[in-house]
Amino acid sequence: MRIVRTTDYKDMSRKAANIISAQVILKPDSVLGLATGSTPIGTYRQLAEWCAKGDCDFSHVSTYNLDEYRGLSHDHVQSYHYFMRKNFFDHINIDLANTHVPDGANPDSDAACAEYDRIVADAGYPDLQLLGIGRNGHIGFNEPDSVFSKGTHMVNLTQSTIDANSRLFDSPDEVPRQAYTMGVQTIMYARSILVVANGKDKADAVRAMCFGPVDPQCPASILQLHTNCTVIADEAALSKCPL
Ligand code: PGA
Numbered sequence: 001m002r003i004v005r006t007t008d009y010k011d012m013s014r015k016a017a018n019i020i021s022a023q024v025i026l027k028p029d030s031v032l033g034l035a036t037g038s039t040p041i042g043t044y045r046q047l048a049e050w051c052a053k054g055d056c057d058f059s060h061v062s063t064y065n066l067d068e069y070r071g072l073s074h075d076h077v078q079s080y081h082y083f084m085r086k087n088f089f090d091h092i093n094i095d096l097a098n099t100h101v102p103d104g105a106n107p108d109s110d111a112a113c114a115e116y117d118r119i120v121a122d123a124g125y126p127d128l129q130l131l132g133i134g135r136n137g138h139i140g141f142n143e144p145d146s147v148f149s150k151g152t153h154m155v156n157l158t159q160s161t162i163d164a165n166s167r168l169f170d171s172p173d174e175v176p177r178q179a180y181t182m183g184v185q186t187i188m189y190a191r192s193i194l195v196v197a198n199g200k201d202k203a204d205a206v207r208a209m210c211f212g213p214v215d216p217q218c219p220a221s222i223l224q225l226h227t228n229c230t231v232i233a234d235e236a237a238l239s240k241c242p243l
Contacts, residue, residue: 001210001223002230005238009198013042016130016196016232020047021056023128023192029060033129033187034088035140036065036080039196040130041087048091058094064120066131066140067181068104070154078169079104102152102180109154113180116152120186129190133197136160137205137218141181144217149183184222193229195220203240206233210241 006012020043024030034040050056065080074081081101089099100119106112120126131139136158142149143158156178157165166172187193197206209220210231216222223229 001226003210003238003241003243004230004232005243006232006234008234009042012196012198012232012234013046016040016043016194017046017050019194019230019232020128020130021050024056024058024061027127028057029062030127031123031125032061032063033126033131033182033190034063034065034084035130035132036067036083037132039132039198043130043196044088044091048088051092056092058092061094062098062123063089063094063100064123064126064182065099065101066187067179068102069176070104070109070178070180071107071176073105074101078174102182104176104180109178109180113152113154116180116182117186120152120182125186126190128192128194129187131187131193131195131220131223133195133202133205133209133220134161135164135201135205137208137220139184139187139220139223141179142184142187142219144219146216148185148216148219148222149181150185151183152180152186153183155179155181184216184219188222188226191228193223193226195223195229195231195233197231197233197237199234200236200239202233202237206231206237207240207242 072079208218
């Protein structure tokens with residue numbers, strides 16, 4: 001794992017955007033694995049700025065998001081379909097037909113997950129996978145468990161994730177209890193991985209990810225076994241790491 005220390009959120013976002021931009025410059029038809037959450041928003045904003053200036057071209061890029069709530073329509077304001085359009089796709093020159101998010105509106109979880117595995121495999125898996133990390137060490141919606149997950153599957157969200165995400169809903173009761181997520185094995189198929197983390201409430205998870213045992217109780221710890229994983233984190237998120 002390469003660990004890049006940044007001064008603050010802005011610095012983290014710029015450095016992550018630089019790596020994604022370089023990926024797209026070197027391979028204009030890159031397959032990008034993308035993430036939702038608060039952490040990558042600054043990265044998306046920076047890339048959109050460069051795209052508006054003509055410095056970054058997404059016209060041949062295709063994207064595959066990690067996860068989606070089960071039971072929300074694609075235009076629901078809390079869906080990850082909506083999040084990605086609002087925070088990224090509407091501001092760059094990507095063809096929306098080349099963007100993919102698991103189909104949370106399909107209640108048939110087996111069919112929705114199998115279909116997503118098929119399209120990610122057909123795309124040859126991401127050249128670069130962007131990840132945030134949950135306070136409990138989750139990646140995508142792969143929550144702490146006794147095993148590492150494989151392909152796309154339905155998950156019951158843990159109370160800590162429901163609580164963390166309830167800030168974005170009008171009331172905690174509205175937070176969906178289930179989601180479809182790419183599995184840990186699929187995430188590990190990406191040729192490169194870029195994890196972004198900021199803030200002191202991520203410090204325990206970042207330490208467990210980078211320095212703890214490789215243990216499905218911290219799903220992100222598997223990234224220690226990836227051959228090309230970069231963690232970009234601010235001082236606060238790295239504050240508990242033995243660096
Ligand atoms: P956050 O979420 O960026 O909103 O902190 C990260 C995650 O849960 O993966």
